[in-house]
Amino acid sequence: MSVAEVHSIVELIRAKRDKRELSENQIKAFISKLVCTNEEDRVHDSQIGAFLMAAFLNGFTFLETSYLTQAMTYSGFTFSWPQEWRGRVVDKHSTGGVGDKVSLILAPALAACGLKVPMVSGRSLDFTGGTLDKLESIPGFSVSFSPDKMRKIVEDAGCCIVGQTEDLVPADKLLYRIRDTTATVEHEDLISASVISKKAAESLDALVLDIKAGSGAFMKDIESARHLALNMVKIGNTFGMKVTGVITRMDTPLGNAVGNALEVAEAIDALQNKGPPDLHEIVLTLGGVLIQSTGYAESLDEGKKQIEESIASGSALKIFHRMIIGQGTSPTVAQELCYGDKWKCLPRAQSIRNITAESSGYLENIDAMAVAKVCHALGCGRTQPGMSVKFEPGVVLRKKPGDLVAQGDILMELHNQEISNGVLVNLIKSLQDACLIVQNPPEPKPLIIETLV
Template identity: 55%
Template sequence: MSSVSFPALITKKRNKEELSRDEIEAFVNGIANNSVQDSQIGAMLMAMYLNDLTMRETTDLTRAMMNSGDTLSWPEEWKGNLVDKHSTGGVGDKVSLILAPALAACGVKVPMISGRGLEHTGGTLDKLESIPGFQVSVTSEKMLDIIETVGCCIVGQTKKLCPADSKMYAIRDVTATVDNLGLITGSIISKKAAEKIDALVLDVKFGNGAFLKDIDTARKLARMMVGSGNGLGINTVSLLTSMNSPLGKMVGNALEVAETVWTLQGNGPDDLLNLVIELGGELLSVAGKAPSSEEGRRMVKDTISDGTALARFCHMAKAQGVDPAKADALCAPDTDVFSVLPRAGAIKELLSRNRLCDRY
């Protein structure tokens, strides 16, 4: 669009009219280049929140947010092999730490861009940073090198990736427009689409410990995200999973890393292991790397049983800054994991001395 009237676009959405792809792109580009005022962004977000977005509007918004900044690029020979996973989050959810190396051990590439804590749940990056030396801020060139040698990496979002999303989310937070399914979809899928992946599995959680409390809302969000992902050329599948109780037995960043290692060693809790296998099986199937989800589940399970997933986790830790001796110690079967993770060790000592009980 050569000339855009942002007030006119706000008025159109306020009046419950559908925005065109060009209009959505013009608005998002205005956010990225600072030609639209914060007050206008807030007004548009409220109009979208109150009147909702159609599936087509949601996909166009997601595409525009993806294109508002840099997107990742990969060697041509990797095409068809790039996959990722996203969870809406829940208490004790450390699935990404296990699934990424397991998928890499299955022969696919996993450029996982993750986030930090949301409300009461710890984020994947926070958990990994409890490993001394683990670096989650890397350049795109370093990311390429890690994936080429390890098969997976778990890193944070750069400022140049989906910059419109960062600004929109900040304004959503102060304008009470966070919990709109279309806006949630745009925020999540735009970042995954910027990774230029071929397939994506979504873990949409519902229940007492999740952001979404009821299954009907979770189902609506899942359908919207799957539709938007597919609309952008990503083979996308979603699972609805309950979060009425914590996942696994450990809650807390360092403790969840410890449970991650135990699970990769074949000693993890059944509920956590089963979810990793289910999500991985669906992803390998939709990516065309397994003839069925059942076969995909077997492939993921085998990487944990034979130790190849643990080896990838150890290799990833070294590639992302962990001292090789510490990484080897963390993953060794006869090592006390708490001795390698200082924060987890401090909690163990506190519990052993009953200091928590002494306060009562």
Template identity: 50%
Template sequence: MSSSRAPSHPASSPNASEEGGQANIPEIIRKKRDGEKLQPEEIRYFVQALGTGSFQEGQIGALLMAIRLRGMEADETLALTREMAASGRTLAWPEQWRRLLVDKHSTGGVGDKVSLPLAPALAACGCKVPMISGRGLAHTGGTLDKLESVPGFKVSQSPEQMKEILEKVGCCIVEQSKKLVPADKVLYALRDVTATVDSMPLIISSILSKKMVESLSALVLDVKFGSAALYHTLESAQQFAQNLVSVGNQLGMKTAAVLTRMDEPLGCRVGNSLEVLEALQCLEGGGPGDLRELVITLGGILLWQSGRADSVPAGATQIGQVLDNGTALRTFQAMLQAQGVEPELARALCQGTEEQRLQVLKPAGTQEELRALRDGTVQQILALPIAQVLHSLGAGRTQEGQQINHRVGAELLVTMGQQVRKGTPWIRIHYETPQLSNPHRGTLQKALILGDAEPIAPSSKVVKMLLSAEESAATGSQGERGGIPEK
């Protein structure tokens, strides 16, 4: 396989003249500061100048803040996304893969290990999944960190290696290459230190530029909302999702979004190696129901969009079948081996008992259970305080490049709607150094919300699907969730 440079634009040098004369960095900053619309040539100049040293860091930060405060119109965001994708190389695949290339992206959550079972399940259904993933950000976990808890797993793969893995296995999960969307690397680092991480145009361009260079035919976005998500309300998440879907489709990718709850953790295990164990349960046809629901929903959309299923429910049924019959698990094992895991370790993880899996992943030195402080019905288990405690215990990073402890994590021992008695163990914390402190314990106890109501069934994590207007018309759908089969 080859990776090719994105096509260049006429007059695209950072020194190129624009309609109003020579490009001027302070003038571009002033225009956006004053709420004016940037022209495509100015956006192109800005992105290409990132790699030439024409901008000072302070100037880049000033423009990012102006974008954060003033926003961007839809065509500005589209232009920014295209230029960021064109700042590096584009992955080129065999022509026969054209309709098979699919991927998903999540806006980040607690316990979100969906990519681990979803990628091999899609590959088992005939898709090609060149998944470029990230590391943990703030309190949210990262797919690459989870996979690196498996000894030997290599997230760094060249385009040629990616193609070889896709040919043999059908899926790979890798980190972003330095040659893919280099402009995003510059902006991403500066957004973190300039308090502009939450800028919608910057988020959209960052996400979709990386997916654009994968040359995808279909993309599904898991947009989370709630107290542990970037967007706290359904309304704000829906606006963001609609913008993502619109820009993605204009870039030539069939793009859909699913709005999902992120107040409670997804599944029962949080933390890198623990989430690998839970993903393996899902790949065996078991595991928590909310994890399976999200995997088959997202997978069903992608199978339908890529023409491998007649409808979203039919696609969800196919994903469920490969989870239940072991095909997805065997594909995951093949991906582990293709990305550097020794065959005997991959076999122990995918075919072994829970004890054998723990021998591979090496549990934390200390495990401590916290107990319910009173009788009641579990109304909520708040994800954010759990994630923040685990982050402080070493499961996450406080600065770029910091080593994390893959063994730190938590297991939820009760479920939503369950009645518990005072003294019932409700969470098990896995830790080493630093140790769990009394302030940590106090924070965790506040995460368990008990009430006096009768036992209730937990609500679905999936709230709504957002398809393009054309797709909604084709399915006769208004974009609402419906017809997704449960196990």
């Protein structure tokens, strides 16, 4: 960089350090230098780290967050969809939870209702499972496609679920790499810019945000979740997207299955109208929000009914079948997976151990974070970017909060392989400790906490 350019970057860092508001031009220049292909002109990692830490400590104003999101969005490729899709292109983002396989059901259900869903998803992060990791447990399924191929899949199936391409919001990838190594990940403004920039680059008409709150979420309390949701809704609206935030409870795992292949199996059950009630409720709510947002339903209840019908009629399952073939799965495997014995296709764990109740009473809670940590120890997630994950292991809940249990009843199954007995004993103990059994029926807690427009 020239002396003047170095000085401008240093001035930007100093301004944020001193709690001064950055201008749109300053932020644009910083992002431009961040993604510069000429190494000599690129901003240094040390400067990125200094900027992120200053922002983490002092925060951004709404204008600064908007400028940052805009600059990140247009730092690379942005999608352009056919005119006839106008008003129908939608997506969903979740802040991550335990057992959250909603995308696998929601994308085909929305497509069956006539919407277009070019879903760009992620991999496992910290304790949360990754949608792409789950789908890759399906033999032949690919998540890497060019924009043209992605558009073709959406044309044919109505939806796709893919990974972020190299040229889609490259600034986000570069910033996240430094955030991950400088303890600046957990910041509301940086999270908002990261999420909304990727969704804005998809050129969406409507977006629903599933903001998790609870022990098994990044946002531990409802107020923090609400604040993040409102921030992302406001920033998303600056792009012309109709953005809705839905705050959902994440104290207990969602559904019954936690683990890559196990969650795919449960998602297929749900598409066959045999899924657990809590998972079904969230799919209906998020789907209903998007159908109402695009004007294809006059009310949330009407939108939810459309999603429910797409599942009950089997049309959502047909879309899922078509989508996985479009993304590389052979027609034979897809047929067996959707309409035959799915466990002939999906990888299974070698051993299943039952976790039993140590006393009688009512199951008040199953600590989602404890279950997530056990699954992480089994290899379901990754501790470093680029690590491989295991598809087979995980945990299956056989009881849910509110159930009456007797001593010795099976509460959960631990699906495992290739771990020592000593480790296994510790994991079983962790799962038993995760279950809180009380003598009186617990007060039910709503799964859908709040909807923010």
